[in-house]
Amino acid sequence: MIIEGVILIFLLIGTSFNTLGVLGLLRFPDLYTRMHATTKATTFGSIFTSLSVVVYGLWLFFDSKDSQFMVLAIHAFIAMLALAFTNAVGSHAIARAAHRMGIKPSPAICDRLEEFHP
Amino acid sequence: MIPFIITALFGFFIYLVFTAGSGNIGLWSSSELIAGVALGILTGIVTRNFLCRKKNYRMANPIRLILLAVYIILPFFIEMTKANLDVAYRVITMKIRPGIVRVESNLRTDLGIFMLANSITLTPGTITVDIDEKTHDLFIHNINIGEGDEEKAAFKDVELFSLANLPAWIRRIAE
Amino acid sequence: MNDPWILLPFWYPIIAVLVILMAGSTIRLYKGPTPADRAVAVDTVNTLTVASLILLGVAFREIIFIDVAIVYSLLSFVATLFIAKYLGGEL
Known part of the structure; x- marks a missing residue:
């Protein structure tokens, strides 16, 4: 009963942060601020939904001693790690390419990169 | 030689993580262990210059x-x-x-x-x-x-x- | 022979929410004023796809879906890097 509650709480945290990420993607005014919303919020939300699967797999493994649930937990954990690291690097690559392409941060207080390579 | 050993051990470790829970020697079956050793050596030969490019084993x-x-x-x-x-x-x-x-x-x-x-x-x-x-x-x-x-x-x-x-x-x- | 999988009722509603979110981010994919905005939207759709594939693997009781999710996340990472290289004019 407690573990079911933990899984449900993880899933609710994950989906609410994913929802906030997509809302930020739709509401923010320019590319860089949109990227803030998608990178942080969707990575965090997907980590929590995957963590619920890890908890579920470990629970069933200690409940039934069937090794397929161990496989489930380990592989969900690896998928979570792959997701977290690739998202950060991918967003960095898109931001760098966008600035080289000539997209300026449109509401901006200051832009030091503009002075560095115009 | 040292980059090869580190890369082969790393590849073998990744293979072990992916196939955990397949048998009863520890968590692995014997065929998976043999395949892991072979694939680790192959990975070490092919990619030994990529993982330790700076000769830095910290x-x-x-x-x-x-x-x-x-x-x-x-x-x-x-x-x-x-x-x-x-x-x-x-x-x-x-x-x-x-x-x-x-x-x-x-x-x-x-x-x-x-x-x-x-x-x-x-x-x-x-x-x-x-x-x-x-x-x-x-x-x-x-x-x-x-x-x-x-x-x-x-x-x-x-x-x-x-x-x-x-x-x-x-x-x-x-x- | 009892079933080792314990039935939980809330996988499918969560997956439905994630699919609705994917549809929402395709609005940005359609509107986005610059190509980089569209790349960000595609990246978001990929992340949500991986998350829902992991949940689908539990809901359908197929562990192979989670391996598909790992490979999908790595391939979408490579695709994102190449889109970024193309946009930055380095290709």
Whole structure:
């Protein structure tokens, strides 16, 4: 009963942060601020939904001693790690390419990169 | 020879993680172990010049790997939670004051710069946009610059994190 | 022979929410004023796809879906890097 509650709480945290990420993607005014919303919020939300699967797999493994649930937990954990690291690097690559392409941060207080390579 | 051994052991370890729970020698079956040894040696022969390109074996030290795991679980995860609450606040209220600033760090190794850039991307209010290759300074898009801070030529890297001193952790792990 | 999988009722509603979110981010994919905005939207759709594939693997009781999710996340990472290289004019 407690573990079911933990899984449900993880899933609710994950989906609410994913929802906030997509809302930020739709509401923010320019590319860089949109990227803030998608990178942080969707990575965090997907980590929590995957963590619920890890908890579920470990629970069933200690409940039934069937090794397929161990496989489930380990592989969900690896998928979570792959997701977290690739998202950060991918967003960095898109931001760098966008600035080289000539997209300026449109509401901006200051832009030091503009002075560095115009 | 040393890059080959490190790469082969690393590949073998990854294969063991992926096939855990397949048999009863420990957690693995004998055919999976033999396939893992063969594939590890093959991976070591093919990619030995990619993993240890700088002839720098600092990360083969197990203490640094344990510190890396502790770093991800404790201080980094706390900062990430704070970052997401911050993003939630900004999405709902739309109070933003964005801009790109320069941040100087004293890290020299590639791995240190990589970890600092990724930590900045996933922690409060900032994403990394570009890097100055000569001085290893980072250019960071900050979603909420404080009043008067836009006059500064460069930030220090510790000013970006409020709860934990992440650059000191990175320096201990990667330098 | 009892069933080792314990039935939980809330996988499918969560997956439905994630699919609705994917449809929402395709609005940005359609509107986005610059190509980089569209790349960000595609990246978001990929992340949500991986998350829902992991949940689908539990809901359908197929562990192979999670391996598909790992490979999908790595391939979408490579695709994102190449889109970024193309946009930055380095290709």
